[in-house]
Amino acid sequence: MASVDDTQPAYDGARGLLHADRQELAARLFVATFLKQRSFVLPRVDIEIPGLSGLQGELAELGGYSVGSFTLFANKQPWAITTQLALECVLIWERASIACRYGDKVVVLEPGMRILVSNEPAAAASRAIGRITQGGAK
Numbered sequence: 001m002a003s004v005d006d007t008q009p010a011y012d013g014a015r016g017l018l019h020a021d022r023q024e025l026a027a028r029l030f031v032a033t034f035l036k037q038r039s040f041v042l043p044r045v046d047i048e049i050p051g052l053s054g055l056q057g058e059l060a061e062l063g064g065y066s067v068g069s070f071t072l073f074a075n076k077q078p079w080a081i082t083t084q085l086a087l088e089c090v091l092i093w094e095r096a097s098i099a100c101r102y103g104d105k106v107v108v109l110e111p112g113m114r115i116l117v118s119n120e121p122a123a124a125a126s127r128a129i130g131r132i133t134q135g136g137a138k
Contacts, residue, residue: 009064014078017063017085023133025062025085026092027125030099033058034108035121049105055086095132098125 010028011017017025033050050058060067060082067079090106093099098112108116115124 009062011063013063013065014060014081017059018081022088023092023129024126025059026089026096027122027129028062029055029059029086029089030093030112030115030125030129031121032062033106034099034112034116049102049107051104051106052083052086055089055106056082059086059089092129092132096129098128 011020011025033055056067056079060078063078063082065078067082090099090101093106093112094101096111097109098115099106099108101107111128115121115128118124
């Protein structure tokens, strides 16, 4: 994953997210969501466990837009695209065994914790997620 200018969003709006490579998007979202907690010694039992709305906010931030925390029009854009993509990313994390759903929250698993404390979390996340397509699985 290439380094990104922190002042510019990684993707150009919801359409940019929709057309992004899903594995790259999942790796970026994993790091964006959980790396903030790296300032503490991991693993932690009190690590913040985000729900879907937290993932949607992080994903929208990667696209340079905002979805808000609640909408009466959940089937409208960009909220619907953001929700769909956040769920797809969680499924990729589960397949890579770095995070999983626990009720309505997402929990980082021990292999994910190792990614977060590595010297290059973005590259480590990309490698872990890239492994799920090796051997012909898509």
